[in-house]
Amino acid sequence: MLQRVLNQYNEAIMDTDRDRALLVVRDALGMGISPEEVVFEIVVPAIELMMKSISENQGEVPFKVQEMVEKTVSLIDESFRQLQIVITVTAADEPVITGHPNEFSQVILNILFNARDAFLARKDDKPRVIAIEIFGQGGRGVITIADNAGGIPEEILEKIFDPYFTTRGPDQGIGIGLYMSKIIIEKNMPGRLSARNTAEGAEFRIEV
């Protein structure tokens, strides 16, 4: 019974319908639920739920994918250029997504830094290119980030999103970049983050 009253109260509060909330409380008292129970089992949990939902949605705003990608690339473009790594951004559509722009930017950076690390590990003088493509597909925004650094060994492809999985030395990487990226995209946005190999290197795909 308490659970049902709690649900009705939550709904009234979510709709910011004070009269309905008051009615639910009056009914509850009429059904023999004590004032203490009303406060501690119904009102307080409703407040907690609301605070949780506010804190989870805080800072979520609609933003243009292309604008955010270009802003992120501009932060590191110069330092990548010095390593002969060229980044191209091509946008076929103008997807707008809702979420934390800073978190989204962090994901793009993680993927770009990994591509840089893969180039540096190869030590050849082939042209180094990271191609970012942005387009809409089935109502979602898609961002692909592809490098030509040789790709990810097939036997570890399954593990790269695991926490603390790294193929780099102990003082170079701790293996959380892609794990955090996965959480940001799949839990917080929520969308999908995946990786595959192309003929030339690795390709990361973000769908939001």
Ligand SMILES: Nc1ncnc2c1ncn2[C@@H]1O[C@H](COP(=O)(O)OP(=O)(O)OP(=O)(O)O)[C@@H](O)[C@H]1O
């Ligand atoms: N573009 C890429 N090309 C080849 N291998 C990659 C690429 N991106 C990621 N990997 C592989 O995935 C592993 C995990 O990446 P992740 O970003 O999670 O950790 P890390 O880069 O090793 O360390 P950290 O990000 O914590 O500094 C890397 O160690 C590397 O083996």
Ligand SMILES: [Mg+2]
């Ligand atoms: Mg990394």
